[in-house]
Amino acid sequence: MMMNGLLSQWRSPRGIVCILGLLALAALPFVSAALDSPYYAKLATRIMIYALAAVSLNIILGYGGMVSLGHSMFILIGAYAVTIPTFHGITNGWIQLAIAVICAAGIAALTGAICLRTNGMAFIMITLAFAQMMFFLAVSMKNYGGDDGLTLPERSHFGLFTLTSNGALYGFTFAALLLALFFVYRLVNSPFGMVLRGIKQNERRVRALGHSPFRYQLSAYILSACIASIAGFLLANLTNFASPAYGAWTLSGELIVIIILGGTATVFGPVVGAALFLLLEEALPHLVEAIAPDYKSNWMMILGILIVVMTLILKRGMYGSLSGAAPERAK
Amino acid sequence: MSVLEIKNLVKRFGGLTATDNVTLNIEAGEIHALIGPNGAGKTTLISQIVGEQLPDGGSILFNAEDITHLPVPTRAKKGLARSYQITQLCKEFTALENVMLAVQARRANNFHFFRDAHAEQEIVHAAEYAIAQVGLTPRAHTAVAVLAHGEHRQLELAVALALKPKMLLLDEPLAGMSQGESEEMVALLQNLRGQYPMLLVEHDMDAVFALADRISVLVYGRVIATDTPQAIRDNADVKAAYLGH
Numbered sequence: 001m002m003m004n005g006l007l008s009q010w011r012s013p014r015g016i017v018c019i020l021g022l023l024a025l026a027a028l029p030f031v032s033a034a035l036d037s038p039y040y041a042k043l044a045t046r047i048m049i050y051a052l053a054a055v056s057l058n059i060i061l062g063y064g065g066m067v068s069l070g071h072s073m074f075i076l077i078g079a080y081a082v083t084i085p086t087f088h089g090i091t092n093g094w095i096q097l098a099i100a101v102i103c104a105a106g107i108a109a110l111t112g113a114i115c116l117r118t119n120g121m122a123f124i125m126i127t128l129a130f131a132q133m134m135f136f137l138a139v140s141m142k143n144y145g146g147d148d149g150l151t152l153p154e155r156s157h158f159g160l161f162t163l164t165s166n167g168a169l170y171g172f173t174f175a176a177l178l179l180a181l182f183f184v185y186r187l188v189n190s191p192f193g194m195v196l197r198g199i200k201q202n203e204r205r206v207r208a209l210g211h212s213p214f215r216y217q218l219s220a221y222i223l224s225a226c227i228a229s230i231a232g233f234l235l236a237n238l239t240n241f242a243s244p245a246y247g248a249w250t251l252s253g254e255l256i257v258i259i260i261l262g263g264t265a266t267v268f269g270p271v272v273g274a275a276l277f278l279l280l281e282e283a284l285p286h287l288v289e290a291i292a293p294d295y296k297s298n299w300m301m302i303l304g305i306l307i308v309v310m311t312l313i314l315k316r317g318m319y320g321s322l323s324g325a326a327p328e329r330a331k
Numbered sequence: 332m333s334v335l336e337i338k339n340l341v342k343r344f345g346g347l348t349a350t351d352n353v354t355l356n357i358e359a360g361e362i363h364a365l366i367g368p369n370g371a372g373k374t375t376l377i378s379q380i381v382g383e384q385l386p387d388g389g390s391i392l393f394n395a396e397d398i399t400h401l402p403v404p405t406r407a408k409k410g411l412a413r414s415y416q417i418t419q420l421c422k423e424f425t426a427l428e429n430v431m432l433a434v435q436a437r438r439a440n441n442f443h444f445f446r447d448a449h450a451e452q453e454i455v456h457a458a459e460y461a462i463a464q465v466g467l468t469p470r471a472h473t474a475v476a477v478l479a480h481g482e483h484r485q486l487e488l489a490v491a492l493a494l495k496p497k498m499l500l501l502d503e504p505l506a507g508m509s510q511g512e513s514e515e516m517v518a519l520l521q522n523l524r525g526q527y528p529m530l531l532v533e534h535d536m537d538a539v540f541a542l543a544d545r546i547s548v549l550v551y552g553r554v555i556a557t558d559t560p561q562a563i564r565d566n567a568d569v570k571a572a573y574l575g576h
Binding site: 183186187189190191192193194195197198201202204205206207208209210211212216219223 | 381383402403407413415419420421422423424428431432433435437441442443444445447448449454490494
């Protein structure tokens with residue numbers, strides 16, 4: 001019965017976008033290889049990493065109603081969990097991933113327990129404050145490059161395979177994104193996810209039922225941080241570099257824009273949002289240069305206007321505005 | 332034996348005493364109506380019983396246990412279920428999902444990240460049963476946002492029933508209902524008589540006198556009378572303060 005339900009969900013605009021998007025991502029490395037141009041594969045890897053980070057933020061922002069401006073902190077942790085161990089000669093990806101996830105979980109548990117004493121605007125500000133603390137901590141680590149960051153001389157290896165080639169990194173990132181999407185899909189429809197979504201809609205009611213929101217919110221915050229740290233791990237491998245800038249609050253802001261563009265509280269929306277945002281960011285400078293060379297440096301203004309227009313027209317996001325339940329359950 | 336004992340409860344908002352030395356017992360199995368003019372402090376009293384507001388003085392005992400300072404979820408777990416005067420539901424969820432959330436609250440552990448809640452027979456069946464109890468089965472899979480007002484009131488009750496509570500606190504369950512809907516709700520509450528002790532806040536006097544075993548009258552935060560419906564009807568103070576108007 002469940003398989004039937006799942007199959008019928010795919011026959012909707014959302015389901016079709018979902019399948020086409022994933023198929024395009026699966027086919028892209030072969031196209032990129034055929035064109036002998038690694039540019040597209042690298043761009044797509046970047047899109048998937050941003051998508052992974054946005055998918056993780058969407059757990060708390062979209063489904064939990066917790067708007068965090070500190071999410072980049074966990075990307076920073078994930079990135080430094082690659083470069084610092086490598087600096088000390090540890091290039092094993094499993095160990096690096098374990099460090100990333102454990103550190104992210106620990107710091108999320110600590111900071112989350114404090115942030116969740118507040119909500120709304122205060123929550124946003126405290127998450128931002130913690131992210132800034134992490135940012136300046138990274139700046140102050142002079143032996144790890146301080147402000148300049150650390151380059152990564154060697155990408156992570158996983159025993160049986162390494163991420164040295166762009167193709168391998170692409171495949172690994174794609175697999176991580178697929179896993180995360182499947183995880184979030186299961187999560188939001190699970191008993192845990194139901195309570196989390198209930199808290200977002202009406203916390204007073206959920207408390208009166210006998211659920212203590214704090215435990216659910218903190219668990220979601222930690223889960224979300226762990227997935228974000230994996231995005232950081234991948235980002236460091238992609239750029240062969242990690243610096244405090246990976247923890248800049250502007251990155252958290254971009255992730256929020258990506259989620260809103262794609263559709264909050266949808267499983268696949270952040271992927272659509274990430275593709276849209278990064279493709280525009282790549283294409284706009286060239287477009288503006290071709291049409292009006294004098295205004296080349298003003299392309300970001302046009303990006304801003306486009307984002308405003310898209311958000312105004314499609315209030316629930318590009319993907320969120322599509323009809324169909326897939327892969328979410330009917331509203 | 333009293334299920335709920337409220338002793339000398341006091342709640343002040345600045346200069347206003349919303350609950351003025353209230354002492355009230357709810358006996359096992361009884362339907363106890365709480366009536367009084369607007370602003371008498373009926374909802375404030377319910378909020379203190381469930382813990383959404385904390386009293387400035389006095390105590391609340393539930394099944395002989397002092398719950399005066401316990402947090403809301405702990406009290407709910409001990410068996411206190413309330414319905415709200417102004418509907419409090421999860422609007423994006425369907426009617427059934429709202430009740431499922433209540434069923435889940437009875438379980439020891441909801442930290443299952445990978446199971447489909449909609450595939451858990453235990454949760455779904457219990458929720459469907461509560462939905463059927465209030466007669467909402469045809470609307471079970473409709474989102475709360477598009478349900479009618481009367482249906483929201485029914486759903487509020489289904490949610491409370493799904494908690495399998497030891498006591499029901501119903502804050503104006505008939506508010507805004509049509510005549511027909513009201514009659515159905517009164518019949519439903521009649522059916523539940525004896526299963527749950529109830530504290531019923533209601534303005535519909537026909538319903539109150541049809542349902543209540545005892546009635547307490549609250550005026551300006553003070554209980555001026557607690558008695559059987561007939562005695563309340565004949566009570567001169569009550570007539571002067573409330574019923575006479």
